Amino acid sequence: MTTVTTTTTTAAPAAAAPDPPQVRRRRRLSPGRRLPAARLLGPLVVLALWAAASAAGRLDPGAIPAPWTVVRTAGHLWTEGTLPTDVLTSLERAGYGFAIGLTAGVLLALASGLSRTGEALIDGTVQLNRAIPTLGLIPLFILWLGIGETFKVAIIAIVVYIPIYLNTHAALSGIDSRFVELAEVQGLSRLAFVRQVVIPGALPGFFVGLRLGVTGSWLGLVVLEQINATSGLGYLMFQAQNYGQSDVILVGLLIYGVFGLVSDSVVRLIERRVLSWRRTLSN
Amino acid sequence: MAPHTEQLTRPAVRLRGLTRSFGGRAVLDGIDLDLPAGQFTALLGHSGSGKSTLLRAVAGLDHGVAGSGRLTAPERVSVVFQDSRLLPWRRVLGNVLLGLDGKDAEERGRAALEEVGLKGRERAWPGELSGGEAQRAALARSLVREPELLLADEPFGALDALTRIRMHNLLRDLWKRHRPSVLLVTHDVDEAIVLADRVLVLENGRIGLDLTIDRPHPRSYREPVLGEYRERLLAALGVTEDHA
Ligand SMILES: Nc1ncnc2c1ncn2[C@@H]1O[C@H](COP(=O)(O)OP(=O)(O)OP(=O)(O)O)[C@@H](O)[C@H]1O
Ligand SMILES: [Mg+2]
Numbered sequence: 001m002t003t004v005t006t007t008t009t010t011a012a013p014a015a016a017a018p019d020p021p022q023v024r025r026r027r028r029l030s031p032g033r034r035l036p037a038a039r040l041l042g043p044l045v046v047l048a049l050w051a052a053a054s055a056a057g058r059l060d061p062g063a064i065p066a067p068w069t070v071v072r073t074a075g076h077l078w079t080e081g082t083l084p085t086d087v088l089t090s091l092e093r094a095g096y097g098f099a100i101g102l103t104a105g106v107l108l109a110l111a112s113g114l115s116r117t118g119e120a121l122i123d124g125t126v127q128l129n130r131a132i133p134t135l136g137l138i139p140l141f142i143l144w145l146g147i148g149e150t151f152k153v154a155i156i157a158i159v160v161y162i163p164i165y166l167n168t169h170a171a172l173s174g175i176d177s178r179f180v181e182l183a184e185v186q187g188l189s190r191l192a193f194v195r196q197v198v199i200p201g202a203l204p205g206f207f208v209g210l211r212l213g214v215t216g217s218w219l220g221l222v223v224l225e226q227i228n229a230t231s232g233l234g235y236l237m238f239q240a241q242n243y244g245q246s247d248v249i250l251v252g253l254l255i256y257g258v259f260g261l262v263s264d265s266v267v268r269l270i271e272r273r274v275l276s277w278r279r280t281l282s283n
Numbered sequence: 284m285a286p287h288t289e290q291l292t293r294p295a296v297r298l299r300g301l302t303r304s305f306g307g308r309a310v311l312d313g314i315d316l317d318l319p320a321g322q323f324t325a326l327l328g329h330s331g332s333g334k335s336t337l338l339r340a341v342a343g344l345d346h347g348v349a350g351s352g353r354l355t356a357p358e359r360v361s362v363v364f365q366d367s368r369l370l371p372w373r374r375v376l377g378n379v380l381l382g383l384d385g386k387d388a389e390e391r392g393r394a395a396l397e398e399v400g401l402k403g404r405e406r407a408w409p410g411e412l413s414g415g416e417a418q419r420a421a422l423a424r425s426l427v428r429e430p431e432l433l434l435a436d437e438p439f440g441a442l443d444a445l446t447r448i449r450m451h452n453l454l455r456d457l458w459k460r461h462r463p464s465v466l467l468v469t470h471d472v473d474e475a476i477v478l479a480d481r482v483l484v485l486e487n488g489r490i491g492l493d494l495t496i497d498r499p500h501p502r503s504y505r506e507p508v509l510g511e512y513r514e515r516l517l518a519a520l521g522v523t524e525d526h527a
Contacts, residue, residue, distance in 0.1 A: 178368055181344055185362045186382030196381065200372040277372045277408045
């Protein structure tokens with residue numbers, strides 16, 4: 001979409017004298033204005049293609065059932081099956097794990113970003129933790145915590161806290177030294193400095209970590225539920241695989257997708273509210 | 284000596300044998316200097332001569348820099364930096380009030396903004412201000428604390444010539460009203476001559492020239508008398524003007 005329009009409204013109809021060269025607007029290099037509801041457009045196109053291919057009979061219904069079959073199955077599972085409890089169980093796991101991971105990530109980042117002792121104790125440990133792929137910890141955690149909910153929540157919490165810690169800590173310790181100097185000149189107390197300068201300055205970094213953490217919680221959930229569960233969405237899908245019910249699997253995937261999309265949108269919304277001062281810079 | 288400096292008793296700033304060095308190289312090499320209370324002083328010097336180092340020492344901002352000497356400065360010191368250094372996440376009024384408390388703080392902040400001509404912009408974000416406006420907000424932030432000493436490190440260096448002249452007038456007005464001692468670091472000889480009542484040239488770690496400019500204000504760049512001061516300062520800075 002190009003918007004290179006040249007204004008010709010002032011061109012006088014003077015025939016004799018050649019017009020002075022018009023000022024042409026430069027070709028815009030930024031992509032221009034967002035299309036309305038732009039992020040929904042792609043998925044809608046995919047959906048339309050899917051529906052068209054199914055209606056034309058070009059898809060093997062055993063492998064990829066038609067969209068309406070999936071919707072019907074979803075309705076059926078919701079009213080007569082275990083879908084509501086499965087969704088609730090999954091949400092609970094992800095929710096608890098996320099809440100614990102968020103709290104731990106923020107507290108550890110504050111402790112290590114604001115004090116040298118804290119940094120010495122915490123930062124190296126977290127870096128070590130990060131080097132171990134969290135999903136590789138599953139066998140050990142099962143041994144320690146048993147195969148119940150605790151171990152699942154623990155794994156999700158770890159997946160969540162690491163990006164939140166890393167980004168928040170980097171933002172806290174990367175505070176612009178010019179602002180530190182300013183706070184000294186203005187005679188801020190240590191507490192006021194942390195509250196008015198350090199933490200607001202670290203919020204953008206925290207939000208980067210938060211979004212990674214949200215994504216991480218769903219990722220952890222999917223993996224955990226497919227490996228080892230007796231309830232939840234992943235279990236539902238696992239069962240469906242045994243019976244060749246591809247429509248049920250698709251229902252599960254769609255719900256995971258909706259979870260991810262909604263939670264990401266919520267974080268974006270909060271971010272935009274909290275960091276409203278940033279919009280003035282991006283213009 | 285300018286007549287008004289004699290009635291002033293205790294100096295606001297007193298440096299005795301002030302030394303600061305980086306990596307064994309003395310940037311300030313035993314500076315003795317008194318700044319009388321309420322005096323407007325400009326500090327000139329080559330790039331790298333140690334102007335900022337001196338200013339930061341007086342402001343108490345040079346943690347961990349090697350050095351010795353005695354230094355006394357007032358309790359309330361404000362600093363204006365070359366960049367406006369407004370916190371982008373606080374609105375303009377919030378920036379002016381940074382570190383200020385008390386019941387009437389907000390009222391004083393608004394008054395300070397009005398003084399620098401930013402009335403009505405209290406709720407703007409710093410990112411929405413022009414360079415000159417941002418620097419005026421920074422001035423308001425340092426004045427609202429009623430400093431006894433105002434330190435400024437090339438505060439107008441990033442501004443265009445027109446804005447700079449307006450800022451000169453503003454600064455001089457504000458100084459007349461509040462009468463802090465001012466130490467203004469600049470590399471602009473004309474700026475120093477037009478604004479200050481005393482101009483120092485920093486050279487080889489010492490005050491190489493201490494010039495009192497006893498001319499009425501407001502001054503214009505074109506005053507012929509100022510031209511003499513100008514040449515003396517340029518000579519002290521090692522710049523010879525070729526009139527050939
Ligand atoms: N933190 C530092 N570490 C090492 N050297 C430094 C440091 N700060 C200043 N210097 C050195 O001290 C000397 C004086 O620096 P200073 O910033 O005071 O100069 P200045 O007169 O303000 O120059 P300018 O006009 O360019 O701002 C320079 O040679 C600089 O390299
Ligand atoms: Mg400097």
